[in-house]
Amino acid sequence: MLMHLFCTCILSFSLMIASPLVSATVSNSFRDCSHFFYMQTPPAGIRGTGLRRICQKYADKLCYATLYDSSRRLPLYSAYIFKKSDGKRRMDTPWMYEPQVQRVTLLCLFSLFFLLKYTPPLIEDSQAVLGDYTDAVDYRRGPLNPDLHQAEPDDKSSTYTLTNVVPLITDFLDTSWNPYLDTIRQRLNNFCHGKSFMVTGVTLSGANIQRDNRDRLAIPKHLWLAYCCPRFDRNSPYEVRFMFPSYGGYALNEQTGHSVVEVPLKTLESFLKSQTYTDSDMTIFYKGCVQHMCSHWFKYNESS
Numbered sequence: 001m002l003m004h005l006f007c008t009c010i011l012s013f014s015l016m017i018a019s020p021l022v023s024a025t026v027s028n029s030f031r032d033c034s035h036f037f038y039m040q041t042p043p044a045g046i047r048g049t050g051l052r053r054i055c056q057k058y059a060d061k062l063c064y065a066t067l068y069d070s071s072r073r074l075p076l077y078s079a080y081i082f083k084k085s086d087g088k089r090r091m092d093t094p095w096m097y098e099p100q101v102q103r104v105t106l107l108c109l110f111s112l113f114f115l116l117k118y119t120p121p122l123i124e125d126s127q128a129v130l131g132d133y134t135d136a137v138d139y140r141r142g143p144l145n146p147d148l149h150q151a152e153p154d155d156k157s158s159t160y161t162l163t164n165v166v167p168l169i170t171d172f173l174d175t176s177w178n179p180y181l182d183t184i185r186q187r188l189n190n191f192c193h194g195k196s197f198m199v200t201g202v203t204l205s206g207a208n209i210q211r212d213n214r215d216r217l218a219i220p221k222h223l224w225l226a227y228c229c230p231r232f233d234r235n236s237p238y239e240v241r242f243m244f245p246s247y248g249g250y251a252l253n254e255q256t257g258h259s260v261v262e263v264p265l266k267t268l269e270s271f272l273k274s275q276t277y278t279d280s281d282m283t284i285f286y287k288g289c290v291q292h293m294c295s296h297w298f299k300y301n302e303s304s
Contacts, residue, residue: 029053033065036079038197038228038285042067045273045282046201048076050126056145058158064145068163070126072218076277077201078144078164082227083151084189087182090147090156095130097162128162132216136209138255142168142223144200146181166202166220167209172258176251177223180260184227184249191240194231199284200224203275205253222275224250226268228289246289265289 033055034040042065050071056064056078064080133141143165147156168177188196205221226248234241248268251260263271265288273282 030055030065033062036062036065036081036197037199038230038289039287041286042079043077043199043201043282043284045279046076047277047279048072051076052126054163056158056161056164059154061154061158063155063158064164066144066163068127069218072204073126073128073132073216074166074202074204074218074220075144075163077199079197079199080145080149082149082185082188082192082196082198083155085148085151085185087148087185090153090160093157093160095141095160095162097127097129128165128217130162132209132211133167135211136167136217138169139167139209139219140170140173141165142173142177144202145198146200148181148185149198166223167217168220168223169253169255169258171255172251172253176258176260180225180249180251184225187240187243188227188229191233191236191244192227192229192231193233194229196227196229197285197289198225198227200226202253203272204277220253222250223253224248224268224272226265226284228265228285230289246285248284 030037030042030053034042037043046067048067048069048071050069052068052070054066054068055062056066064078066078067076068074069076133139141162143159145159145164147159150156150159201224202220203222203224205219207219208215209217209219226246228246230245232244236244243262246265247262248265249260249262250268250271252258265284269282269284272278272284273280
């Protein structure tokens with residue numbers, strides 16, 4: 001009885017502190033956050049073990065969707081809607097975990113985790129923790145849904161969860177991937193007139209970051225991104241217009257040879273189909289982001 005009262009008190013107190021930080025729906029479907037996918041259809045043909053479909057929330061607001069492989073402690077992709085942004089980063093947000101990836105009923109344990117900044121073993125079993133990056137000197141946390149593709153402070157803050165990041169080579173992140181993300185930001189800012197549906201994901205290398213002589217984090221071999229903007233500026237310069245309504249890019253997560261290759265969506269899908277973690281019917285966007293464009297133009301025009 002005393003323990004029950006203790007947990008109840010701790011739970012009430014910690015929820016007041018922690019509820020704005022991490023709140024998500026983890027299930028076998030993206031039903032609650034299907035609106036982050038073009039035509040409410042998630043990518044198809046991506047394989048993994050221990051998959052968790054996470055509707056990422058922050059401050060009680062749905063922000064984006066993540067397909068998380070809990071066996072590799074790695075998100076396979078995050079899907080989000082691009083928001084026109086000035087590219088500024090939010091640097092004051094603490095890194096967050098997602099307790100619901102590991103389905104446990106010990107709510108008071110989760111509360112103590114938040115309150116005491118203690119990471120329960122059950123959390124470490126299913127996802128990355130900050131300690132995994134401590135001795136991984138060549139790697140940094142790279143978000144799949146980047147804060148510079150979001151505009152509102154809460155949307156930016158929601159990207160700082162360890163279920164949204166992967167270990168990336170520092171030089172690759174600084175000199176190739178982040179500049180590419182900014183190029184995409186400027187392109188969509190200027191030439192996408194409606195919603196732009198984004199998916200950013202990884203391919204797998206088979207290598208792992210270790211901690212205490214145990215494999216902890218799967219290291220991505222490639223990082224890739226694709227966007228789908230059904231309503232775009234048809235009078236844009238030719239060097240930009242052919243990159244709409246959809247385009248993509250990918251790059252090696254290596255010390256050298258990590259320049260981003262920008263390619264049409266079909267080429268990106270063909271490349272991903274050559275990787276072992278996808279099926280031959282792998283698709284990123286429903287019907288390649290080209291069907292129903294005219295019939296849905298007015299819908300997007302009215303809602304944007």
